[in-house]
Amino acid sequence: MKEKLVLVGNGMAGVRTLEELLKIAPDMYDITVFGAEPYGNYNRIMLSPVLAGEKTINDIILNDRQWYAELNITLHTGKVIARIDRRQRKVMADDGTEAAYDRLLLATGSNPFIIPVPGCDLPGVIGFRDIRDVHTMLDTARSFKHAVVIGGGLLGLEAANGLKLQGMNVTVVHLTDTLMERQLDKVAGQLLQKSLEERGLHFLLATQTEAILGEDRVKGVRFKGGLEIASDLVVMAAGIRPNTLLAKQAGIHCERGIVVNDTLQTYDPRIYAVGECVQHRGQTYGLVAPLFEQAKVCANHLARYGIGRYEGSVTSTKLKVTGIELFSAGDFQGDETTENIVMKDASRGVYKKLVLKDNRIHGAVMYGDTVDGAWYFQLLRDGTDISDFRHTLMFGQAHLGDAGHGGKNAAAAMSDDMEVCGCNGVSKGDIVRAITSKGLFTLDDVRMHTKASASCGSCTGLVEQILASTVGDYSVSTKVRPLCKCTDHPHNHVRKAIHEQHLTSIRAVMDFLEWKSPDGCSSCRPALNYYCLATWPAEARDDPQSRFINERVHANIQKDGTYSVVPRMWGGVTTPNELRAIADVADKFRIPTVKVTGGQRIDLLGVKKEDLPAVWADLNNAGMVSGHAYGKSLRTVKTCVGSEWCRFGTQDSTGLGIRLEQKTWGSWMPHKFKMAVSGCPRNCAEATIKDFGVVCVDSGYELHVGGNGGVKVRATDLLCKVTTPGQVEEYCYAFIQLYREEAHYLERTAPWIERVGLSYVKEKVVEDAGTRLALAGRFRESQRHFQHDPWATEVEERRENYLPIKKLG
Amino acid sequence: MSDWIEIGHINDIPRQGARVVNTPQGDIGIFRTAEDELFALRDSCPHKGGSLSQGIVHGRRVTCPLHNWHIELTTGEAVAPDQGCAAVYPIRIDGGRISISLPLQINQAV
Numbered sequence: 001m002k003e004k005l006v007l008v009g010n011g012m013a014g015v016r017t018l019e020e021l022l023k024i025a026p027d028m029y030d031i032t033v034f035g036a037e038p039y040g041n042y043n044r045i046m047l048s049p050v051l052a053g054e055k056t057i058n059d060i061i062l063n064d065r066q067w068y069a070e071l072n073i074t075l076h077t078g079k080v081i082a083r084i085d086r087r088q089r090k091v092m093a094d095d096g097t098e099a100a101y102d103r104l105l106l107a108t109g110s111n112p113f114i115i116p117v118p119g120c121d122l123p124g125v126i127g128f129r130d131i132r133d134v135h136t137m138l139d140t141a142r143s144f145k146h147a148v149v150i151g152g153g154l155l156g157l158e159a160a161n162g163l164k165l166q167g168m169n170v171t172v173v174h175l176t177d178t179l180m181e182r183q184l185d186k187v188a189g190q191l192l193q194k195s196l197e198e199r200g201l202h203f204l205l206a207t208q209t210e211a212i213l214g215e216d217r218v219k220g221v222r223f224k225g226g227l228e229i230a231s232d233l234v235v236m237a238a239g240i241r242p243n244t245l246l247a248k249q250a251g252i253h254c255e256r257g258i259v260v261n262d263t264l265q266t267y268d269p270r271i272y273a274v275g276e277c278v279q280h281r282g283q284t285y286g287l288v289a290p291l292f293e294q295a296k297v298c299a300n301h302l303a304r305y306g307i308g309r310y311e312g313s314v315t316s317t318k319l320k321v322t323g324i325e326l327f328s329a330g331d332f333q334g335d336e337t338t339e340n341i342v343m344k345d346a347s348r349g350v351y352k353k354l355v356l357k358d359n360r361i362h363g364a365v366m367y368g369d370t371v372d373g374a375w376y377f378q379l380l381r382d383g384t385d386i387s388d389f390r391h392t393l394m395f396g397q398a399h400l401g402d403a404g405h406g407g408k409n410a411a412a413a414m415s416d417d418m419e420v421c422g423c424n425g426v427s428k429g430d431i432v433r434a435i436t437s438k439g440l441f442t443l444d445d446v447r448m449h450t451k452a453s454a455s456c457g458s459c460t461g462l463v464e465q466i467l468a469s470t471v472g473d474y475s476v477s478t479k480v481r482p483l484c485k486c487t488d489h490p491h492n493h494v495r496k497a498i499h500e501q502h503l504t505s506i507r508a509v510m511d512f513l514e515w516k517s518p519d520g521c522s523s524c525r526p527a528l529n530y531y532c533l534a535t536w537p538a539e540a541r542d543d544p545q546s547r548f549i550n551e552r553v554h555a556n557i558q559k560d561g562t563y564s565v566v567p568r569m570w571g572g573v574t575t576p577n578e579l580r581a582i583a584d585v586a587d588k589f590r591i592p593t594v595k596v597t598g599g600q601r602i603d604l605l606g607v608k609k610e611d612l613p614a615v616w617a618d619l620n621n622a623g624m625v626s627g628h629a630y631g632k633s634l635r636t637v638k639t640c641v642g643s644e645w646c647r648f649g650t651q652d653s654t655g656l657g658i659r660l661e662q663k664t665w666g667s668w669m670p671h672k673f674k675m676a677v678s679g680c681p682r683n684c685a686e687a688t689i690k691d692f693g694v695v696c697v698d699s700g701y702e703l704h705v706g707g708n709g710g711v712k713v714r715a716t717d718l719l720c721k722v723t724t725p726g727q728v729e730e731y732c733y734a735f736i737q738l739y740r741e742e743a744h745y746l747e748r749t750a751p752w753i754e755r756v757g758l759s760y761v762k763e764k765v766v767e768d769a770g771t772r773l774a775l776a777g778r779f780r781e782s783q784r785h786f787q788h789d790p791w792a793t794e795v796e797e798r799r800e801n802y803l804p805i806k807k808l809g
Numbered sequence: 810m811s812d813w814i815e816i817g818h819i820n821d822i823p824r825q826g827a828r829v830v831n832t833p834q835g836d837i838g839i840f841r842t843a844e845d846e847l848f849a850l851r852d853s854c855p856h857k858g859g860s861l862s863q864g865i866v867h868g869r870r871v872t873c874p875l876h877n878w879h880i881e882l883t884t885g886e887a888v889a890p891d892q893g894c895a896a897v898y899p900i901r902i903d904g905g906r907i908s909i910s911l912p913l914q915i916n917q918a919v
């Protein structure tokens with residue numbers, strides 16, 4: 001017999017837990033759900049847009065009754081659980097329905113706090129919590145004129161805005177003198193108040209409610225000091241209280257909320273609790289992102305995986321009033337230990353404040369322009385040291401060099417047929433449809449279902465905005481991302497384990513870290529293969545089956561299944577003989593296209609797979625080796641003509657580039673790695689958008705790192721200046737090795753440096769000669785094992801792999 | 810029913826890898842999993858015709874090399890949320906020798 005799981009509370013956190021559970025353990029439990037509300041499961045967040053007339057109730061249903069039926073979940077709607085019998089392990093509803101449980105999940109949410117003033121129980125006094133409240137407001141707006149909203153926080157303002165849009169005359173009463181003082185500082189609060197007043201809302205700040213007037217329904221409100229105003233509706237939005245009644249009656253330990261541990265268990269280990277009703281490490285939450293994290297951990301524990309732990313969340317806030325941009329996160333007030341960076345442009349209505357402590361973002365408030373909110377929030381959660389880009393921090397992420405088509409604040413204004421993802425041809429309409437019809441919540445979900453932002457990622461910002469404007473504010477708050485779905489460990493843990501436990505094969509890593517799938521997937525295997533090779537070059541054995549096709553066959557696959565072949569051309573310099581050999585190969589194998597690449601090499605495109613070994617053999621015979629145009633490896637070193645020919649050249653840039661390429665080719669990297677050497681600051685080899693670039697000057701060599709062209713252009717940072725070619729080599733190897741040892745797989749130098757900070761890289765490569773020498777030494781050692789031509793090896797050892805196993809007909 | 814055609818030995822196919830059989834009706838990928846199970850699928854991804862035999866094999870799935878769709882080797886179905894199906898052919902192994910069976914019209918062409 002299956003074990004019985006009973007869920008009390010058919011809301012966002014509880015049902016999310018079931019969804020997570022069914023994903024990983026679909027057949028483990030017989031599930032019964034009790035919900036006090038007479039509906040399936042809906043998106044509570046979207047009640048605000050429903051009230052504002054921008055959505056209908058139908059738009060916001062997440063799981064209808066059919067969903068429960070299809071999954072064999074017994075659903076009792078409109079039934080309030082009145083009692084838990086922990087001894088006999090069953091719950092009882094107010095209508096007498098009973099259900100026995102082996103495990104019980106409480107997700108009872110919270111209740112609006114109704115201020116206990118005289119008249120607070122009159123008809124017409126409501127909270128803003130569920131569909132019924134919204135119906136009451138919409139009905140009242142049809143026949144009455146005046147509304148008072150008590151509470152100028154998020155909920156109160158969204159209620160007030162909605163009621164105003166429904167044609168009511170709305171006054172917001174607030175106890176302190178700043179709106180949303182838990183999210184905004186004074187300046188931002190005032191800007192917000194001003195724009196809401198322009199929309200016709202009235203405010204009574206620093207005002208305390210004394211009584212609600214009326215006999216058989218609300219007629220007005222009286223405040224301390226005697227002021228009275230007429231009102232037909234009073235919405236109490238003065239806070240929420242975790243709904244602990246049921247748990248308390250059952251003798252489960254509660255403080256402000258139901259107290260749970262890191263696996264979301266209450267003091268009775270058979271009883272779990274998630275959502276707004278819980279108190280975890282002293283903290284209660286009123287936003288969905290943390291609840292979803294709890295749901296995941298709880299499901300994990302219910303499925304007896306027992307590996308996940310919930311460790312609390314940092315949250316950020318947005319106000320869902322269309323046309324008002326507002327963002328806040330963390331500690332935005334600051335104290336004597338913090339510093340502020342503030343920007344205010346009153347006529348544009350823009351205000352931003354960043355609170356810093358020890359060169360880390362501690363809090364942020366933004367008003368009017370919130371494009372960078374997600375970025376600041378990320379820096380805050382990751383605790384990133386921002387000293388390297390502190391001078392441009394306030395100008396946002398775009399200022400770090402985003403010339404690509406990153407997300408502008410335009411999602412809402414876009415029409416449905418406008419293309420969002422240029423790689424996969426996904427329009428805004430496609431994304432919105434997928435989100436609403438499939439009930440998607442996270443960026444990952446959208447990527448999976450629509451492919452939007454799943455390729456180059458430059459539209460990620462835009463997709464996130466569409467997500468936010470379609471489902472409400474679902475900012476994710478995961479701190480560490482696991483490497484892939486096969487594990488809960490992030491990249492860093494995996495690299496550390498490989499190093500410390502001396503793991504030299506993919507199998508060993510998977511066994512040691514208890515991988516969840518038998519032989520991994522196409523995301524983790526290539527990463528693990530690289531990590532093992534980079535950490536243990538002498539011992540780890542390459543696993544070709546865990547490489548992407550291009551690296552497995554040492555050529556780039558094309559859309560028609562043919563391949564391209566790019567021979568190495570050291571520093572971009574060639575000879576008549578090489579060119580003749582290339583021409584001969586192209587003729588002999590009828591290669592349709594010969595093209596000069598953006599990396600100063602020659603590309604032979606349209607080679608049949610079975611011809612590859614023969615093509616390589618001919619190129620090898622003419623002295624050419626693989627150009628690795630296909631690999632997460634050293635790609636090309638671009639050079640300019642330099643002092644040998646150019647009238648401006650200060651050093652032999654061509655010779656230096658060739659030497660660098662000859663020393664570094666063949667090395668595997670976390671991502672592709674490109675270099676360039678320019679002979680003078682005119683920089684014809686574009687060294688300042690390379691992973692490692694050298695700009696020759698009269699007195700020596702400037703070394704630049706962390707640049708790339710591509711999706712998101714980033715100009716390099718200056719690492720340091722050196723005086724001899726020998727030094728250039730040593731610094732170059734040390735830099736490469738640091739990147740090889742520490743970056744995440746598929747992380748190019750630009751994002752890696754932004755993550756760890758330029759100072760960190762300087763500390764290892766420039767400031768400490770000992771570390772530099774050791775790094776360079778490890779690179780040379782690694783090259784002893786990897787610097788061989790893969791083409792020659794393939795021709796010799798695996799030629800037949802390129803042929804069909806059999807030809808029929 | 811149709812005849813079995815021998816196409817090679819299991820050792821000719823790398824574990825977690827694939828080889829191709831050319832047929833007049835198009836290529837067929839022969840896949841070998843980590844557990845030495847064998848599968849035969851039309852070597853054309855339901856998305857945009859990518860050559861599935863060039864993908865990464867994991868569990869009983871292969872990831873298409875062109876745009877990362879995951880395809881079930883047992884059924885040829887794309888893993889949700891993607892939708893589409895690559896044809897599956899009967900395959901058997903006898904003392905290490907692999908045979909596949911083709912639909913009738915191809916057999917006649919052989």
Ligand code: SRM
Nearest residue numbers: 556564596597598599600601629636708709710711712748
């Ligand atoms: C052949 C070439 C285009 C050309 O005809 O000129 C090319 C072709 C491809 N590039 Fe590129 N890139 C080529 C130079 C560049 C350059 C210019 C350069 O190297 O100076 C850039 C911008 C500079 C840079 O990388 O910083 C460039 C930025 C990209 C990117 C974006 C990288 C990024 O970090 O944003 C990708 C996508 C990726 O790697 O994930 C990419 C990926 C690709 C791939 C490998 C796409 C793929 O996975 O199939 C293309 C392979 C086609 C093929 O089979 O040859 N290619 N690509 C160039 C080969 C250079 C070489 O000789 O090795």
Ligand SMILES: Cc1cc2nc3c(=O)[nH]c(=O)nc-3n(C[C@H](O)[C@H](O)[C@H](O)COP(=O)(O)OP(=O)(O)OC[C@H]3O[C@@H](n4cnc5c(N)ncnc54)[C@H](O)[C@@H]3O)c2cc1C
Nearest residue numbers: 009011012013035036044080081108109275276286287288
């Ligand atoms: C108008 C509004 C706007 C919001 N906007 C945002 C936003 O923009 N961003 C954000 O992150 N969050 C927002 N929130 C907060 C978010 O909706 C909540 O954090 C979330 O819904 C809490 O989920 P929960 O499952 O804990 O509680 P709920 O979703 O409230 O679910 C609890 C359910 O349990 C039922 N229940 C309680 N007791 C019993 C019982 N004894 N027996 C049976 N059933 C019972 C209740 O009826 C309710 O249906 C908003 C909330 C509201 C009301």
Ligand code: SF4
Nearest residue numbers: 423456597598710711
């Ligand atoms: S060669 Fe580069 S820019 Fe051109 S289509 Fe391919 S990936 Fe895009």
Ligand code: FES
Nearest residue numbers: 854857859873876
């Ligand atoms: S062709 Fe296979 S995923 Fe696109």
